[in-house]
Amino acid sequence: MARDEFKVAVVGATGAVGALMVKVLEERNFPVGEIKLLASARSIGKTLGFRGRQIAVEELVKDSFKGIHLALFSAGSAVSRAFAPVAAQSGSIVVDNSSAWRMDPEVPLVVPEVNGNAAMFHRGIIANPNCSTIQMVVALKPIYDAVGIKRIVVTTFQAVSGTGKRAIEELQAQVADIMRGNETVRQVYPHQIAFNCFPHIGAFLDNGFSEEEMKMVNETRKIFDDHEIRVCATTVRIPVVYGHSESINIETVKKISPEEVRELLKAAPGVKVIDDPSNAGYPVPLDAAGTDDTFVGRIRTDPSVENGLVMWVVADNVRKGAATNAVQIAELLLDSGRL
């Protein structure tokens, strides 16, 4: 097959991540022969630009995947549960950004820089991990490989774009209302997000952790293929539009210095080290927004525990944390001749 003859479907094309998947396919020159934009019936009539043409959005139905080689899903778990198997059975390879299939033992959960090889063993569906997990494992994998990691304690600073377009609009509307002296309106979040923050991402489980926090535990174990690694997460929403930040404390098996970590990470795929704090050099979400890399800084020894390290990791949650990682999985399949 000629490289430009792939038929690609994007499911949830009108959502924040879906629309970005279309953009990233174009930016990265993915060999798309034909693109199909799928969404629910209420998006019929909308169009999205792709390589200078306006493409009409089509309604997602069971027959949507005939002839489709690659289907990128980002329309929520319910849609993925219902339609990813349909697409796979039609012969499409599905890269699914929802949480629906991530912990299924038959579905690889893939971050190309970390466990790209796992993608080769798919049975039609490959899961894209949670945004906050992706950037953490990209930053930690080189350290994990070099000296082992026993325990991770992470606290996140997550952007509202992770919730979707309506949350971005809610933050903007609340800020505008406050500036005008009006009351704010809450529809998406249980608390005002403008000039506020809250440790609440996803529903809460019986153990007191949120779904988002347990994703970071369970997905990290699956991606590292290490069911002994101990992870504790606190995930927090802050009034930032794009870019998740993470404060990460780790305990390594063997000792490693901050200098060695910097050297390891400078050579690591998808990682950029910004670590010159005295000159205000560290990653910030505003600078990471719009980029595809994972940025690491504030690398220092944690003297409060044996073989402790602390660092600060930032990435664009809708790019590396979602759309870019999904397209990179497709590139991996392409490069290995599996697409």
Added chain:
Amino acid sequence: MARDEFKVAVVGATGAVGALMVKVLEERNFPVGEIKLLASARSIGKTLGFRGRQIAVEELVKDSFKGIHLALFSAGSAVSRAFAPVAAQSGSIVVDNSSAWRMDPEVPLVVPEVNGNAAMFHRGIIANPNCSTIQMVVALKPIYDAVGIKRIVVTTFQAVSGTGKRAIEELQAQVADIMRGNETVRQVYPHQIAFNCFPHIGAFLDNGFSEEEMKMVNETRKIFDDHEIRVCATTVRIPVVYGHSESINIETVKKISPEEVRELLKAAPGVKVIDDPSNAGYPVPLDAAGTDDTFVGRIRTDPSVENGLVMWVVADNVRKGAATNAVQIAELLLDSGRL
């Protein structure tokens, strides 16, 4: 002395914390007979309200403290280094909100709910701890006393009011500029703070930690009078105006359940437990703003370590984290007949 005859000076009265000290003295009915508002020469001409009267700001000079019983300082370290000893030698008791004297072995560092007795041994100067330390030790002291704490890992979400009035104005101006589509201006912070965050509070030291992070380490040890307790902090500025939040992982000496911690904290002075996450019940800075308590929620077992606990602690950084704590120290002296 009749209880309303205390002569009180507030040094730095036109600053964010200084002005609030004046307000808190009034709110808490501190027996002020006469109040003296001191600031630098450029604040001459300003007035502040106290009990319905407008009080003129006076220039801080060496003679300012004659006849003053209590001097509350919040004018930065340089002013405290220069003038706190002068005030003490004039017979005033100084409660100093700067970092100038905190680590001096002859100066007690006091959080009334935690180590109030230390205040009794002052030699004229009592130091008010750093805002992020105060709320952490208030929340942790009941646990420390009940089962011991070996290690604390904390990541903070700090409001711009901790930097002062100019930082609040910078955040508001940047937000307004962004809403109007203008470029933002940075004068106080090295990065835009609107819709952004950065792990940079205070200057950076050779060990890679910031001054703010090391304050949390060193002040906690001094307040708990425990030089073995291990603390690792990452301190982060976020676009919130009032209220610091903290994600805290601890390792206790003896095991304790989240239920037992909740009961302990419900009975603890200055602490309010808000821990009903399924109904979005947890502390948030917007709700803590304007109050004098320390709020604790998201209390859960950290299964990644032996005797691990995680919690979320929020307080108004300029009240409990600064002005209120200073006035509470004065109340302690008053109640023990030492003022």
